[in-house]
Amino acid sequence: MTKCPVAEGYDLLDPDVVADPYPRLEHWRSESPVFYLPGIDHYVITRYADIEHVLLDRETWSAANASSPLTPVCPAAQEVLSTGFDRVPTLNNSDPPRHAPMRKSVLTVMNPRRLKALEPVLRDYATGLVDALKEHAVVDLVESFSFPFPGFGAFSLLGFPDRDTDMLKDWSRNRVLLTYGRLPEAQQVATARDVLAMWKYTEAFVAQRWAEPLDDLTSDLIRLSHDKPEQLNQFDIVNIVYSMALAGHETTCNAIGNGVLALLRDRDQWQRLIDEPALIENTVEEILRFDGPVLYHRRIAKVDTQVGGIPIPAGAKVMMAFASADHDPAQFGEDADRFRVDRQDAELHLSFGKGPHLCLGAPLGRLETRIALELLTTATPDMDLVPGQQVQYSPNALFRGPTALLVAPHGVRHAEHTGALPLVS
Amino acid sequence: MTEPDVDEVRFAAAQRVVKVAALRATPVDEDSCGTCRYYLEPGEGLSFCWQEKVQILVGAGWWCHFWEMCDE
DSSP: OOOOOBOTTOOTTSHHHHHOOHHHHHHHHHHOSEEEETTTTEEEEOOHHHHHHHHHOTTTEEOTTTTSOSSOOOHHHHHHHTTTOOOOOOSTTOOTTTHHHHHHHHHHHSOHHHHHHHHHHHHHHHHHHHHHHTTOSSEEHIIIIITHHHHHHHHHHHTOOGGGHHHHHHHHHHHHHHHHBOOOHHHHHHHHHHHHHHHHHHHHHHHHHHHSOOSSHHHHHHHHHHHOTTTOOHHHHHHHHHHHHHHTTHHHHHHHHHHHHHHHHSHHHHHHHHHOGGGHHHHHHHHHHHSOSBOEEEEEESSSEEETTEEEOTTOEEEEEHHHHTTOHHHHOTTTTSOOTTOTTGGGOOTTOOGGGOOTTHHHHHHHHHHHHHHHHHHOTTOEEOTTOOOOBOSBSSBOOBSOOEEETTOHHHHHHTTSSOOOO | OOOOOOOHHHHHHHHHHHHHHTOBSSOBTTBOGGGSTTBSSTTOSEEEBOOTTTOSEEETTOBOTTOOOOOO
């Protein structure tokens, strides 16, 4: 075995890396496919085959750190969290034997039948958003579509009242920044208060549904708990709902934003979807592969092991670079860096993970992204990106998506003629 | 008598199913194909899996990551 290369000075939160992580990941994958990042005390794995192996090997790898803060939270923020934030491992961050009953509980209530029933509701809501979008010559697609649409999907599935959506989205955004970003201490404290508020909100919501169950996923979990108290209790349900309240929308919001950006940057691909809507299903997979919403996922070594010939000691934390694996030419060929809506192997991406921890929200995320593409390509086929904009990304190391995306739903020429954009001769 | 040729196309298609589904010939936790909603003939040792990405003959003691609860 060889000694592990150390990436001194490589910073996942460097603004240039946040804006475009792919060139550096390509460099590491070809030069040193496993390396150590001393700044955050993690090993990074970049090759598809190595990551696939880790995901499938639960004997060697624990998922316990999957949702932990990337860097330690400051003591003052920790103090805020210690006043009632009682999160325990539940889904993506639990190991056997706890993982199976939690996963099974969610699979019981979030089944294909429920998803099928949800599809027309989602389509109606998204159609309303697209109709509103068409009223504008220039609009921020994130604010007016890709942000509210998956939020509505996740929150209505869980049963959260519509009136709380904006508040929940703000809290979720701050959860991501506290967990995967690098905030100044004062901001960490303020953000920790939001995290605590979201936790307390979830506790109160579950207690309310416990007293009076309705027709939603949270109530179904409560009914399941009444039937199988040994499998699931009220505290578990709070943890599950809290997990799903973030995972259920943040990633899909980013996938839709990344996808529309990739399609409009490569106009031939956008046009192909308009001409051949049957390609939309595969395009969803290609979006997840080409610029997926989750850059990294994490594990801890339970025993001394090795990856790609590099020794990894027991207790070491690793980051699996999904964004690198999904561009690995050894898996996706020499054109892995190209966005192709007709790519045959696109569905082999690791964006949803693989094996026992495969993302439970994958069917919902796929459905929402497909609906988004179907509606946008049909209702706004002339849509253009507003030229000259500098696309900004959320300043965090793990989730990737544009914070805003200015588009001209009826094309740039139309926007120029209506005065929404300066006329370019 | 000559040995039949390996049908490379069918072999590649089967390998792809294994990869897409993370299919393995052992259960995971207490779950296995035999208790999955996509297992066409519960109680049989082998049966067809009708999950859209799988669609092959599987063993009751196998597992893949598309495993779903049976309807109760």
